[in-house]
Amino acid sequence: MGLLDTYNSMLKQAEEQQVDVDRNEVINEYLGLAKTALDRTVGEGKYDTDLLSKTAVALIENDVEDEEQMSKVAEYIEAGQIMGAHAWETFKALAEANK
Numbered sequence: 001m002g003l004l005d006t007y008n009s010m011l012k013q014a015e016e017q018q019v020d021v022d023r024n025e026v027i028n029e030y031l032g033l034a035k036t037a038l039d040r041t042v043g044e045g046k047y048d049t050d051l052l053s054k055t056a057v058a059l060i061e062n063d064v065e066d067e068e069q070m071s072k073v074a075e076y077i078e079a080g081q082i083m084g085a086h087a088w089e090t091f092k093a094l095a096e097a098n099k
Contacts (some may be wrong), residue, residue, distance in 0.1 A: 030056040
């Protein structure tokens with residue numbers, strides 16, 4: 001294995017480790033949110049890790065769904081703007097033709 005191959009391999013490993021670190025940070029953030037929510041609703045320490053995990057997963061799924069919905073709305077807005085601009089140009093062309 002050449003020096004470049006070794007470097008590329010080390011770079012790939014570092015990137016994978018960073019992805020794992022980032023993923024763990026996100027999971028820990030959601031676990032913290034779930035813990036706070038359960039502490040407020042159920043009572044501090046009155047739940048097991050299974051409920052904590054299920055709550056964190058539900059929060060993640062909810063955020064993913066929200067993100068998907070926002071993406072769809074953005075696409076609809078863009079499509080509406082394109083159609084509106086086309087309609088405006090058509091109306092302007094008709095107005096010019098009817099002068």
